[in-house]
Amino acid sequence: MYVYDQYDQTIVDQRVAQFRRQTERYLAGELTDAEFLPLRLQNGLYIQRLAPMLRIAVPYGLLNTTQLRKLAEISRNFDKGYAHISTRQNVQLNWPKLEEVPDILAELASVQMHAIQTSGNCIRNTTTDQYAGVAVDELEDPRPYCEIIRQWSTFHPEFAFLPRKFKIAVCGTEEDRAAIRAHDIGVELVKNASGDVGFKILAGGGLGRTPVIGAVVSEWIEKKHLLTFLEAILRVYNQHGRRDNKYKARIKILVKAMGVDAFREAVDAEWVKIKDGPTTVTDEEFDRAKSFFTAPDYAAIDTEAAQRTLAEQFATDPVFENWYKRNTVEHRVPGYRIVNVLLKSTGIPPGDVTDTQLDLIADLADQYSFGELRTTHQQNIVLADVQQSELYALWQSLQKADLATANLGFLTDMICCPGGDYCSLANAKSIPVAEAIQSRFSDLDYLYDLGPLELNISGCMNACGHHHIGHIGILGVDKKGEEFYQISLGGSQAKDASIGKILGPSFKRNDMPDVIEKVLSTYLDLREEEETFLDTYRRAGIEPFKERVYAKAN
Amino acid sequence: MPKLIKQGAIVEDAWQTVDPEHASADPCRILSLEQWLATDDKATRGVQLEPGESPEPLLAALDSIPLIAIHFPVLTDGRGFSYARELREQGYRGELRAYGHFMPDQMTYLHRCGFDAFQLADESRLDAALACLDDFSEFYQAAIDQPLPLFRRRTS
Numbered sequence: 001m002y003v004y005d006q007y008d009q010t011i012v013d014q015r016v017a018q019f020r021r022q023t024e025r026y027l028a029g030e031l032t033d034a035e036f037l038p039l040r041l042q043n044g045l046y047i048q049r050l051a052p053m054l055r056i057a058v059p060y061g062l063l064n065t066t067q068l069r070k071l072a073e074i075s076r077n078f079d080k081g082y083a084h085i086s087t088r089q090n091v092q093l094n095w096p097k098l099e100e101v102p103d104i105l106a107e108l109a110s111v112q113m114h115a116i117q118t119s120g121n122c123i124r125n126t127t128t129d130q131y132a133g134v135a136v137d138e139l140e141d142p143r144p145y146c147e148i149i150r151q152w153s154t155f156h157p158e159f160a161f162l163p164r165k166f167k168i169a170v171c172g173t174e175e176d177r178a179a180i181r182a183h184d185i186g187v188e189l190v191k192n193a194s195g196d197v198g199f200k201i202l203a204g205g206g207l208g209r210t211p212v213i214g215a216v217v218s219e220w221i222e223k224k225h226l227l228t229f230l231e232a233i234l235r236v237y238n239q240h241g242r243r244d245n246k247y248k249a250r251i252k253i254l255v256k257a258m259g260v261d262a263f264r265e266a267v268d269a270e271w272v273k274i275k276d277g278p279t280t281v282t283d284e285e286f287d288r289a290k291s292f293f294t295a296p297d298y299a300a301i302d303t304e305a306a307q308r309t310l311a312e313q314f315a316t317d318p319v320f321e322n323w324y325k326r327n328t329v330e331h332r333v334p335g336y337r338i339v340n341v342l343l344k345s346t347g348i349p350p351g352d353v354t355d356t357q358l359d360l361i362a363d364l365a366d367q368y369s370f371g372e373l374r375t376t377h378q379q380n381i382v383l384a385d386v387q388q389s390e391l392y393a394l395w396q397s398l399q400k401a402d403l404a405t406a407n408l409g410f411l412t413d414m415i416c417c418p419g420g421d422y423c424s425l426a427n428a429k430s431i432p433v434a435e436a437i438q439s440r441f442s443d444l445d446y447l448y449d450l451g452p453l454e455l456n457i458s459g460c461m462n463a464c465g466h467h468h469i470g471h472i473g474i475l476g477v478d479k480k481g482e483e484f485y486q487i488s489l490g491g492s493q494a495k496d497a498s499i500g501k502i503l504g505p506s507f508k509r510n511d512m513p514d515v516i517e518k519v520l521s522t523y524l525d526l527r528e529e530e531e532t533f534l535d536t537y538r539r540a541g542i543e544p545f546k547e548r549v550y551a552k553a554n
Numbered sequence: 555m556p557k558l559i560k561q562g563a564i565v566e567d568a569w570q571t572v573d574p575e576h577a578s579a580d581p582c583r584i585l586s587l588e589q590w591l592a593t594d595d596k597a598t599r600g601v602q603l604e605p606g607e608s609p610e611p612l613l614a615a616l617d618s619i620p621l622i623a624i625h626f627p628v629l630t631d632g633r634g635f636s637y638a639r640e641l642r643e644q645g646y647r648g649e650l651r652a653y654g655h656f657m658p659d660q661m662t663y664l665h666r667c668g669f670d671a672f673q674l675a676d677e678s679r680l681d682a683a684l685a686c687l688d689d690f691s692e693f694y695q696a697a698i699d700q701p702l703p704l705f706r707r708r709t710s
Contacts, residue, residue, distance in 0.1 A: 007704055010692045018689045022659060030682075035657055038630060121630070151694040151704065157666035158639055158697075161632025227703075238636045239608070273643065278696045278703060285705040 001062050001372060002147050002292045004112045011154070012109045015116060019043050020102035027099060042160065044090075044118030045101055046424075053422065054093045054101060055118040056108060060128045060146040060170075061089035061375045065362040068373065070111045072358035078104050083358065085343060085351040087415055087466055088167070089127050089375045090118055094422055116154055121162045123153035123234070127169045129177040130376040133293060134384045136332050137174040140189045140197055144289035145226065146170050148281060149187075152227050159234050163241035164249035166234070167206075179377065179493040181205045181214045182469055184251045185233060192220045199226055203233055203263070204255030207463035211499040212252040215260040217267060223286065227279045232271035236263065296370040296385055301335025306388040313392050319406075320395050322444070326406040328391065335388050339369070341381040341398060342405045342413065346438040349431040350416040351379030360401050368394050377466075378415055380408070410447040411455055411520075412438045415466055419459030419476065420483070426459035428476025428483035433457055433512050440513035441520075450520060451532045454493070469493040471534050472519060473500045474512070485512055489519070489545060490537045501542050504550055515549055522548040557680055558651070558673035562687070564680050569621060571653070572602050584623055587611065602653065605633045609641050616646040624669075626654035635667045642668035642698045658683035662690055668698035 004012070019039075026036040040046075044055035056071070063071075071091055075083045078100055084092040096104060108114055117124055126146045133141045149168060153159070159166070171178040172189035180186030186202035198220045205214025221229050237251045240258075255263045314321035329338040341361060343351050353361075361381060365373045368390050369383035376382055386394060398404040407413045414437070417423065419430030434457055441447060456470030460477075467473030473488040484506035491500030507515050520533075522545050527536050537545070555566040570583045577589040581598060590601040591611060600621035603609060612619065622641060624634040638650055651671035652664045661683050664672065674683060696703040 005708070007692050007708060011690065011694070014690050014692075018659075031657075035629065035659075039657075039659055121632075148705075154694055155663075155690070156695055157663040157693075158635045159632070160663050161630055161635065161660075235636055235640075239633055243605075243631060243633075278701055278706060282705065288705070288708075 001064060002059070002289075008151075009109075009112070012112070012114050012116075015043075015114060015155075016102065016105045016109050019105060023099065023102050038120055038161070041120035042117055042122055043101075043105070044115035045098070046119060047098075051095045052098050052101070053418075054096045054104065054115060055086065056091045056093070056113060056115050057118045057125050058090050058113075058375050059150050060126055060132070060143055061130055061377075062143065063373050063375065065365050065371045065373070067111045067113055068358055068362040068365070070107060070113070072355040072362070074104055074107055075358070076355040081356075082352055082354045084349070084418065085353065085375045085379045085381065087351075087377050087379060087417070087464055088118075088125055089130075089377055090125055091375065092418070094418070119165070120160075121164050121166075122160050123156060123162075123166045123168065125167075126150055126153070127167070127178055127183075127377060129171050129173055130374045130378075130382045131177060131329065131338055131384065132172065132374075133295070134331050134333075134336075134338055135173050135177075136330050138172050138332070139174075139191065140172045141290075141293050142170040142172040142178075142187075142189060143293045144286065145187065145189075145199075145223075147289050147292070148226065148285065149230070152230070152279075156234075159238060162234075162238055163243045164246065164251075166237070166251070168230070174495075176493070176495045176497075179466075179469065179497070181495075181497040182207055182211075182466070182493060183214065185230065186214050187226070190220060196222075198222050199229075201229060201233075203267075204252040204260070205497075206250050206252040207466055207468050208250065209247050209461045209463075210250075210252065211463070211468035212256065213497050213499065214252075215255055215263075217260070217264050224281045224283075225275060227281055228274045228277060229267075229271060231274060231279060232267045235270045236266045240266070295333075296372075298333050298336065298385070299387065301387065301389075303334045303388075306335055309389055310391070317392075320392060323395055323399075323404055323406045324391060326410070326448075327404070327408045328386075331385070333385075337386050337388055337391060339383040339386045339391070339394065340376075340408045341373075341383060341403050342408060343380050343403070344407060344413045344438075345402050345405050346412070346442055347435060348402075349418070349421075350414055350434055353381070357401055357403060360397070361403070364394060364397055378413065380413070406444060407447060409452045409454070411441055411450055411453045412447060413454075414438070415454070415456040415470065417458050417465035419457075419465075423459060423464075425462055426476065427461075427478035428459050428485065429509070430457045430459040430465060430474075430476055433474060433476075433485060433509060436509075436513050437516055440517065450524070453533045454491075455516075456491070466493070467491070468499050469497065470500065471537070472516070477506055479506070483509055485509060487515065487519070487549075489542055490534065492534060503542065504546055518549045519545055556673060557677050558671055559680060559684055560649075560671045562684070564684065569600055569623075569651075572623075584621065603634070603637055605631045609637045609644075612641070612646075613644055616641070616644060616648075619646070619648055621649045621651060622646065623651040623653045623673075626652060626656045629656050629660065635663060638664070638667040638669055639698060658686040659689075661686040666693065666695075666697040666699050 202214035420426040458465035469491040486506040488500030584600040597618035602623040
C-alpha cells in the first residue's frame with residue numbers, strides 16, 4: 001500500500017497543528033460557529049445529535065494492521081470502544097470530545113492517517129473496488145490512480161469551497177463494485193479501439209434528493225490527462241454550479257441544466273487551457289504510484305491438495321462450507337481466496353465494530369493476509385489474500401468473534417446509515433428498522449433461496465445509506481413529527497445502474513418487517529427459474545408488488 | 555485608509571472600495587465590472603469582480619489593469635478562487651486582491667490561487683491572517699505560487 005515520504009508526512013503533521021490552533025481559537029471564542037463550521041467539516045468533524053462525530057479517512061478503503069490497531073486504540077481511549085465503517089469506506093467515531101479531536105488527529109498522523117476532507121463542500125475520499133488488485137475481472141489495478149487523485153485533491157487550493165460536496169470513484173473491472181455511476185465523477189479504466197488503456201469519465205451521477213445516473217463526459221482519455229481533465233470538470237462546476245439552494249447545488253443538477261453536450265463543451269473549453277501543462281501526469285509518477293501496489297509474495301500452492309483438504313473440511317463441517325460459499329470470493333491467484341469479514345450480525349448496527357474485534361481482525365490480517373485489509377462501501381471488511389488451506393482456521397476465529405455471519409450479498413447484509421440514533425440530519429431512525437428486518441429474516445436457507453438482494457436504508461433524503469440504488473430501498477421520512485418509511489424497488493448500483501421506483505405511501509416502523517415480507521413473497525410467487533429479485537422486478541414491473549403490499553385486508 | 559496585507563506585510567494604500575451607486579472619476583476608486591465596462595479609461599482603473607461575474611471581459615486588458623479585486627461576500631462562496639487562477643494563468647501580473655468576508659484560515663488557498671493582496675472586512679484579524687500564510691510549507695498541486703506539482707519535484 002502507499003507509504004508516506006517526508007512530503008506526505010509534513011503535510012499531514014502541519015494539518016494537525018493547524019486544526020489544533022483552529023480548535024483553540026474556537027474554544028476561546030475567536031472563531032464563530034459559522035466560521036468554525038467549514039473548518040471542522042473539512043476535518044471530518046460534525047456536531048451531532050448527542051456528541052460530535054469524527055469521520056476518519058481511509059483512502060480507497062485500504063488499511064494496514066498498524067493503522068487498524070491504532071483505530072482500535074483510539075476508539076478505546078477517546079470513544080466508547082467501537083467504531084463504524086461508513087458507506088464511503090471511511091471509519092467514524094460517534095462519541096469523541098471536541099477538545100480531544102486534535103489529539104486524535106495527532107495519533108492518526110503517527111500511522112499515516114488523517115481526517116482531511118472527509119466532509120465539507122470539497123473533494124472527498126476517492127473510493128474504489130474493495131477487491132482491487134485481486135479481482136479476476138480486473139483490467140488494471142485502480143489504486144495507483146486513486147492515490148494520484150488523492151494527492152491532487154488534498155488541499156486543492158481552488159476547490160475547497162465548492163457549491164457542494166464532491167465524490168469521485170474509480171473502477172477497473174467488468175462488474176462495477178465502486179458504484180461509479182452514482183458519483184459526481186466516475187472514472188473507469190477502459191481500452192480504446194486500438195487496445196490502449198485509458199479512462200472513461202462520467203460526471204453528474206449522485207444520490208441524495210434527486211438521484212441521477214452519471215453521464216459520459218469523455219469516452220476515452222489518455223492516462224496522462226487524468227488530472228487536467230478532472231481539474232477542468234471541477235472548474236466548470238466551481239464557477240457555474242448553483243449556490244443559492246443546497247439541494248440543487250450538486251454537479252448533477254448543473255449537468256442536467258446545461259445538458260450533457262453543453263457541459264462537455266464547457267469542460268473542453270477549460271481543458272484546452274491546461275491540457276499538457278505541468279499537471280499532466282508523468283510516466284515516472286505512474287511508475288512510482290504503481291510501485292506501492294505490487295502483488296505480495298504469494299506462495300506456490302498445490303491447488304489439487306488444497307482442494308482435497310477443503311472437501312474434507314466441508315464434509316465434516318457444513319457450516320464452514322456454507323461460509324466459504326457465501327463470504328469468500330474467487331482470487332486471481334490459484335490457491336487463494338478473498339475473504340469478507342461481515343459486520344452484519346443481527347442486533348448490531350450494520351458496519352459497527354468493537355475495539356476488540358478490530359484488534360482481532362488486525363491479528364488475523366497479519367497471520368493470514370499479508371498485514372493488509374480493506375473496508376467496503378457495503379460496510380464490511382475484506383481480507384484480500386488468504387490461502388485456501390488457512391481458511392478453516394481463519395473462519396473458526398471469525399466465528400468466535402461473531403464476524404462470520406454467512407450473508408454476504410443477501411438480504412440481511414444491508415447498507416444502513418447511522419440514522420436518527422446519531423445523526424442530526426436524519427428524519428427517522430434507520431438502525432432499529434435494519435435490526436427488525438434482520439431479526440425477521442434470520443433463517444439462512446430462506447435468505448439463500450431469495451438469492452442476491454441488496455437492501456439499503458437511509459434515515460433521510462441525504463441518502464448516505466444509498467437507498468436509491470438498493471434492489472429494495474428504504475427511506476425514513478418525517479410526517480408531522482412521526483417517523484415513516486418509504487419503500488422503493490428496482491435500484492441497482494451495478495453497470496446496469498438504475499434508480500429505484502417508489503412503491504407508494506409510506507409505512508410505520510413497526511409495519512416494516514411485514515411489508516418487506518409481502519414484497520419478498522410477491523417476488524417468490526412471480527419468480528421464473530433462476531431469476532434474481534432484480535430480474536423479476538424488471539420483467540414484471542412494480543404493479544404486482546404494489547397490489548400485494550397495499551391490498552385491503554379482508 | 556484601509557489596512558490590508560500586501561507582499562507579506564500589513565500596509566495601507568490609497569485604493570478605495572467600489573461605490574456601486576456612482577462611477578467616480580477619482581482614479582483611486584475601484585470600479586464595479588459594470589462601471590469598468592462603461593469607462594473609457596479601462597487601462598488605468600481598478601476593477602472588482604463579484605461572484606458570478608466571469609473574468610472573461612477583463613482578459614483583453616490584462617496587460618494594463620493595475621488592480622483586480624475579487625469580492626468574497628461570504629466565506630463559503632469559492633468562485634473567486636477559480637477567477638483568480640484563471641486571471642493569473644491568462645497572464646495577469648498586476649495586483650490581485652481578495653476583498654471581503656473570507657477567513658484568515660483561507661489565506662493559504664487564496665495565496666496559492668494567485669492573490670497577492672488581502673483586504674479582510676474585519677481589520678482586527680490581519681495579524682492572524684498573516685500568520686496563517688505559514689500554515690503549510692509543502693503542497694501537492696501545481697498552483698500560481700508553485701507552478702510544478704509535487705510529483706515533478708519529489709526527491710527521495
